[in-house]
Amino acid sequence: MTIDERLDRIDIAGMVEQARKDREENRQLWRDTQRQIDDLARRTTDLAVSTAHLTAQSIELTRQMGELSIKQRDTNDTVARLSERIEALVSAIGEWMRAHG
Numbered sequence: 001m002t003i004d005e006r007l008d009r010i011d012i013a014g015m016v017e018q019a020r021k022d023r024e025e026n027r028q029l030w031r032d033t034q035r036q037i038d039d040l041a042r043r044t045t046d047l048a049v050s051t052a053h054l055t056a057q058s059i060e061l062t063r064q065m066g067e068l069s070i071k072q073r074d075t076n077d078t079v080a081r082l083s084e085r086i087e088a089l090v091s092a093i094g095e096w097m098r099a100h101g
Helices: 001-099
Strands: none
Touching: none
16 A cells, blocks of 8 residues: 555545534534524513413403403592582482571
């Protein structure tokens, strides 16, 4: 075997070793990428679930606020009617006292 043939063999062996290292590095990168994709998918799912929960809570709170608004309006109407009745009663008592006093 000539020196050139030996150098070619050494060169080929080095290229084979480099290819093996590159392949292993690529596999590790692929595994890392897959892990990151899986993590991102899990986080996206968690975010979607949280968003759905918050949306449901927001809808419920909006409904409750609507009910409170109706109750507040009813309470204001009741207070206004009571106020009118009290004014009428005080006025009637004043008139009665003037007439009998």
